[in-house]
Ligand SMILES: Cc1cc2nc3c(=O)[nH]c(=O)nc-3n(C[C@H](O)[C@H](O)[C@H](O)COP(=O)(O)O)c2cc1C
């Protein structure tokens with residue numbers, strides 16, 4: 007009988023990758039991911055297709071998102087022996103022009119390339135070493151547009167293939183070393199050895215709690231019971247975060263491979279991937295990946311010819327945030343309401359249908375094949391003493407380069423926001439970064455030089471969370487943000503336990519009062535008391551962490567709460583009950599921009615004359631305030 | 643309700659046969675845990691019908707051997723499942739954190755004002771349903787609005803009236819083509 011490695015070699019010999027590997031003919035790669043589609047990438051793809059129609063031998067491929075969501079649609083042109091070129095904001099007209107001039111012709115258009123974008127950073131010299139990069143498996147940042155600061159400061163392990171391969175082609179994945187880690191485990195490593203490698207790597211759960219992954223695998227491995235299950239948590243509930251979506255859309259096979267490795271290690275024959283229903287493209291690509299892997303004999307009843315059995319099923323969430331919590335998620339797979347239950351017993355001992363179940367987050371899993379191939383020592387050399395490896399962040403909000411990045415643990419917030427993120431747009435100031443979403447907290451300016459790792463963030467009153475990183479500028483009201491998160495958790499509380507159900511509701515009432523100018527001096531004390539009770543007494547992480555955004559903003563920005571309560575004033579002018587907009591006569595240049603953006607037409611004035619706002623009609627949307635080029639609109 | 647615009651009605655014998663086939667497939671995946679087919683089956687109904695009608699809920703309950711109240715209990719727990727019909731166009735304004743920070747509340751308010759409905763409601767003519775979405779995964783393009791399957795990126799309040807007008811025109815065009 008041949009070993010799994012030999013079986014895989016044979017599969018690879020018959021593979022024909024679409025875009026991975028050497029460039030032998032001109033290629034056009036269009037990024038097709040949710041962010042790209044939102045930016046209009048489908049029209050771009052159609053335009054490229056029709057422009058290339060019947061025009062020679064150039065190939066056209068689809069890739070996941072390289073991370074610059076705000077520059078979508080993105081289009082990469084590759085030609086043999088030439089540096090590759092990344093074009094940004096490619097609408098259908100641009101696409102046709104690029105095909106004509108660059109792909110078919112020989113004159114690349116520099117102005118439309120990524121290097122020309124402001125804020126994306128400087129280009130390092132050709133061949134300059136990038137930090138942390140030492141292996142082909144991991145994305146290299148030494149060539150072409152990848153030398154830009156935005157990329158070069160990253161270390162992509164989880165995202166190693168995203169944007170580099172066609173996610174709908176298993177042959178592409180095989181060409182970049184895909185499924186070699188699984189083959190290695192099956193033919194060279196015992197189950198315990200696999201678990202030991204994961205333990206020694208120091209990998210911790212990326213779903214939020216940061217529990218050591220190897221240890222979790224060990225618990226499931228040791229738990230008595232058969233059958234056992236493995237589950238991938240792709241529910242990604244934090245609103246404003248899209249790490250898992252991007253990984254699944256750009257490199258679904260890496261998660262499938264990791265689940266197969268995990269199943270081998272813990273002794274499971276069945277697995278489930280629980281994906282948010284809001285992610286149709288991720289679901290579709292996962293479905294294709296599972297189908298392809300089954301066809302090639304990588305999944306099924308004889309995994310890589312070893313006699314091991316492993317099958318995967320996709321389950322869709324249905325719009326309940328609490329289902330990201332592991333016990334609620336398992337209840338949902340069982341066909342019940344997604345309500346959490348007290349732990350212990352932990353799923354490792356008693357999970358799906360009461361059987362031992364290992365549950366891990368998408369990002370946690372996507373790291374595993376790289377760790378198996380490159381070793382625990384390599385992985386643990388990246389990061390800080392207690393936080394090993396890298397973390398993917400979804401950089402969003404008031405920052406120039408919104409998108410997806412992966413950085414070694416221990417980089418500072420400043421590096422992320424300014425060096426990679428390109429700073430704050432519109433000449434505004436950094437106010438705070440929010441991590442951990444509805445369970446997390448805020449990091450104001452004084453924490454800009456804090457290293458990003460589990461311990462430092464916790465000490466600063468925030469958490470690592472799953473990777474949502476929302477940057478907020480000085481036009482953001484922190485009381486309003488606290489209210490925003492609490493509205494979310496209150497709405498998503500499943501209602502099973504009282505401290506969460508009632509606690510979030512009462513806290514929200516207080517916050518609503520404060521933002522309406524009806525706050526009392528005692529309200530701050532009330533928030534603290536209610537928050538502490540919910541933190542201590544709630545059944546699951548949702549209620550235990552729901553007060554965090556409130557308590558953290560109260561802690562960091564006490565003066566803002568006081569202004570709302572004592573002065574009936576919202577310093578940033580966000581809380582509409584507390585503001586009215588007026589045009590400062592002396593400053594107004596009468597350009598009429600405010601008049602044009604006003605949705606209710608409550609602004610009047612002749613051209614080049616000072617304008618006026620009718621406060622009785624004004625809906626306080628703030629559109630004029632944002633638009634005014636000379637800051638002539640004041641908040642009262 | 644003076645519904646002028648209606649979605650295609652799928653309530654045919656073939657439709658029920660397809661549903662039964664799907665239920666059998668799902669049941670076969672986890673024999674011994676038939677109930678675990680419930681949520682996939684509800685997705686199937688919602689995807690094809692736009693909501694979970696009572697008839698379908700009864701039928702699903704019978705096929706899976708659970709009480710109808712159980713099916714309602716599960717369906718009503720998950721916000722993705724709708725128990726009432728929706729408009730021809732479902733407008734989903736993202737109020738996830740990234741979109742909120744970029745001003746999506748003003749966009750939502752403007753849709754509500756234009757359509758004269760609150761989030762969660764449908765217009766009287768059956769044309770629009772307005773919903774809030776909690777992150778559509780396109781945070782880099784915030785604020786994001788999705789109308790059925792179509793994305794609108796970086797939407798500002800002043801664009802709302804055009805978006806509403808475009809879809810209204812599209813619906814009228816379809817309607818007159820049918821008549
Ligand atoms: C309210 C709540 C929501 C959660 N949402 C998610 C989620 O969306 N994705 C995720 O991977 N983990 C989520 N978790 C954490 C999971 O319960 C669990 O810890 C995680 O899936 C374990 O995987 P890991 O060890 O790989 O991180 C959530 C927890 C709570 C309490």
Ligand code: FES
Nearest residue numbers: 736738741778781
């Ligand atoms: S927050 Fe709106 S798409 Fe993510």
